[in-house]
Amino acid sequence: MDNNLKFEEAIAKLDDIVKRLEHGDVPLDKTLELFQEGTALIKYCGDKLDNAEQIVVKLAKGADGEPVETPFEDIE
16 A cells, blocks of 8 residues: 555545445456555555644643543643
């Protein structure tokens, strides 16, 4: 997979794959190929979202040991 792929492009590709698979006229071999590509795109998008969340919110432990969200602008 192209790691330079933009999140929006990955979502569009994933949407296309879902539509093709839902249509139901894709041969089995191609279905498996599309399924593998789709799962890779899901992981890629999930990783991108996780990275974006880490930029926006820093997780820190509070006094009780539970995670406390700190807004990005408070991060030094």
